[in-house]
Amino acid sequence: MxxxxxxxxxxxxxxxxxxxxxxxxxxxxxxxxxxxxxxxxxxxxxxxxxxxxxxxxxxxxxxxxxxxxxxxxxxxxxxxxxxxxxxxxxxxxxxxxxxxxxxxxxxxxxxxxxxxxxxxxxxxxxxxLDGLALEELPPEQWEMRWLRGGFPRALLAEDLEQSRAWRASLIRTYLERDLPQLGIKLPSLTLRRFWTMLGHYHGQTWNGSELGRALGVSDKTVSRYLDILEGTFMTWRLRPWHTNQGKREVKAPKVYLADTGLLHSLLGIGDEQNLLAHPKCGASWEGFVLHEILRQTHTGRDEAFFWALHSGAELDLLTVRHGRRLGFEVKLTRSPHVTPSMRSAQETLGLDHLFVVCHGNGPPWPLAPGITALPLYALGELASLY
Known part of the structure; x- marks a missing residue:
C-alpha cells in the first residue's frame, strides 16, 4: 500500500x-x-x-x-x-x-x-484527491506514471495489458453507471464520443463552436458536457491571464483531461512507443507536468493561469501566490533553451522567476537571468530556487 x-x-x-x-x-x-x-x-x-x-x-x-x-x-x-x-x-x-x-x-x-x-x-x-503523485512514487516509475496515469489499479497493474483493460473498464463504468447514479441522463455513446474528441483537443484552447459542429449539437450542449466531465474530475480547465495592456490576448481557457492514462486509452495509445510517436505526445506531457507543478506547489485552480497572444507568444503556466508571479514552460526535451516567447512572457508578465520544466532528472541549472531549467523530478526544489 x-x-x-x-x-x-x-x-x-x-x-x-x-x-x-x-x-x-x-x-x-x-x-x-x-x-x-x-x-x-x-x-x-x-x-x-x-x-x-x-x-x-x-x-x-x-x-x-x-x-x-x-x-x-x-x-x-x-x-x-x-x-x-x-x-x-x-x-x-x-x-x-x-x-x-x-x-x-x-x-x-x-x-x-x-x-x-x-x-x-x-x-x-x-x-x-486525485491520482498518485510523483512524490508518492519511486523515481524510476515516472515514465510508467505518465503512460498509465495515476489511478492506483491502473498504475500498479502487473503488466500494461492489465492496466489498459482496467482503464477501459473504468471508462465504460463511468459512462454507463456512475453518471446515471448522479442523475445525469445522457446517452453514453454520445458522451464517450465527446470525451474522445476532447482528448484530441487536450492542451488546446476551448472552442465550443467547433466541437458542437463536429457533434451536431449546440455550443451550450457541449459546454454542459464539459461541465459534467469537469464536475466529476475527468477534465480541468486552465484560465487565461489578461494583462490589460492592449495586446491581442487569448481569452478562452485551455482544456486538459485530468488523467493521462485515460487520455491515452481514449486516443488508442497502447504503449510507450505509440505515445512517443503520437501527435498528442507533447500535449500529454504538458498536461502531466502542469498537474504535477500545481500539486507540488500547492497551487489552487484560482491561482493558476496560462498566457498567450494571438501573435504567438505564450506561457504554459502562470502561478500567482503570496504576492509572487512564477512562470512555467514545459518542454519534452533534456536540453531546453531560452526562446523569444519566454523573454516576452518574462517582460510582459513581470515574472519573479521563470522555470523551464524538462524531461529527465538531475539538479536544476540556470539558463539566463531569472530563468532556470528544472528537470521534472527536481520540482521539490522549487521553494529553494527563487
Missing part, C-alpha cells in the same frame, strides 16, 4: 478545524482506502458507512437516529447518492462540543452537490 502522507496530514488537520471534511475525487482513485487510513489513525471511535453497501443501507434506514448517537469519527462513503442527508449533517455539525466529526466521500464536485455548499456553508472543508 502506498502511503499518501500529505493527504493524510491535510485531512487530519481539516478534521481538527472543521466538523465536516468532504474528500472528493473520481471513482477508484483511492478515497475509501485513504479514509480507512484516517480512521485507523483516529484517536477515538471511528465508524464507517458506505451508501453502496446493502448492509450499511439497512443499518442507516433511520439515519437521524443512528448518526445522532455516534461520537468520534464518522465516515460516510458515496455521499453523492444521499444529498437529502446534508441538512441533517448541518444539525449534527452544530451541536455543542462537536461530539462527532464527519468525513464524507464523494465522486462529484461541489458544483454537482449543491446541497453540500448550501447546507454546510462554513462547516465543511473540501479536500480533493
Amino acid at each position: 502506498i502511503a499518501r502522507n500529505r493527504h493524510l496530514a491535510d485531512i487530519a488537520q481539516g478534521l481538527r478545524q472543521f466538523p465536516v471534511v468532504a474528500l472528493l475525487g473520481p471513482r477508484q482513485v483511492g478515497k475509501t482506502t485513504l479514509a480507512r487510513q484516517v480512521a485507523t489513525r483516529w484517536d477515538g471511535h471511528a465508524h464507517l458507512f458506505d451508501w453502496e453497501d446493502p448492509d450499511d443501507q439497512a443499518r442507516l434506514s433511520d439515519p437521524s437516529f443512528v448518526l445522532r448517537g455516534l461520537t468520534g469519527l464518522v465516515v460516510l462513503d458515496e455521499m453523492q447518492l444521499r444529498p437529502d442527508l446534508f441538512p441533517l449533517l448541518r444539525v449534527l455539525a452544530d451541536r455543542p462540543g462537536t461530539p462527532a466529526r464527519f468525513l464524507i466521500l464523494g465522486s462529484a464536485a461541489p458544483e454537482l452537490l449543491r446541497n453540500t455548499s448550501e447546507s454546510l456553508a462554513g462547516r465543511v472543508l473540501f479536500h480533493e
Whole structure:
C-alpha cells in the first residue's frame, strides 16, 4: 500500500478545524482506502458507512437516529447518492462540543452537490484527491506514471495489458453507471464520443463552436458536457491571464483531461512507443507536468493561469501566490533553451522567476537571468530556487 502522507496530514488537520471534511475525487482513485487510513489513525471511535453497501443501507434506514448517537469519527462513503442527508449533517455539525466529526466521500464536485455548499456553508472543508503523485512514487516509475496515469489499479497493474483493460473498464463504468447514479441522463455513446474528441483537443484552447459542429449539437450542449466531465474530475480547465495592456490576448481557457492514462486509452495509445510517436505526445506531457507543478506547489485552480497572444507568444503556466508571479514552460526535451516567447512572457508578465520544466532528472541549472531549467523530478526544489 502506498502511503499518501500529505493527504493524510491535510485531512487530519481539516478534521481538527472543521466538523465536516468532504474528500472528493473520481471513482477508484483511492478515497475509501485513504479514509480507512484516517480512521485507523483516529484517536477515538471511528465508524464507517458506505451508501453502496446493502448492509450499511439497512443499518442507516433511520439515519437521524443512528448518526445522532455516534461520537468520534464518522465516515460516510458515496455521499453523492444521499444529498437529502446534508441538512441533517448541518444539525449534527452544530451541536455543542462537536461530539462527532464527519468525513464524507464523494465522486462529484461541489458544483454537482449543491446541497453540500448550501447546507454546510462554513462547516465543511473540501479536500480533493486525485491520482498518485510523483512524490508518492519511486523515481524510476515516472515514465510508467505518465503512460498509465495515476489511478492506483491502473498504475500498479502487473503488466500494461492489465492496466489498459482496467482503464477501459473504468471508462465504460463511468459512462454507463456512475453518471446515471448522479442523475445525469445522457446517452453514453454520445458522451464517450465527446470525451474522445476532447482528448484530441487536450492542451488546446476551448472552442465550443467547433466541437458542437463536429457533434451536431449546440455550443451550450457541449459546454454542459464539459461541465459534467469537469464536475466529476475527468477534465480541468486552465484560465487565461489578461494583462490589460492592449495586446491581442487569448481569452478562452485551455482544456486538459485530468488523467493521462485515460487520455491515452481514449486516443488508442497502447504503449510507450505509440505515445512517443503520437501527435498528442507533447500535449500529454504538458498536461502531466502542469498537474504535477500545481500539486507540488500547492497551487489552487484560482491561482493558476496560462498566457498567450494571438501573435504567438505564450506561457504554459502562470502561478500567482503570496504576492509572487512564477512562470512555467514545459518542454519534452533534456536540453531546453531560452526562446523569444519566454523573454516576452518574462517582460510582459513581470515574472519573479521563470522555470523551464524538462524531461529527465538531475539538479536544476540556470539558463539566463531569472530563468532556470528544472528537470521534472527536481520540482521539490522549487521553494529553494527563487
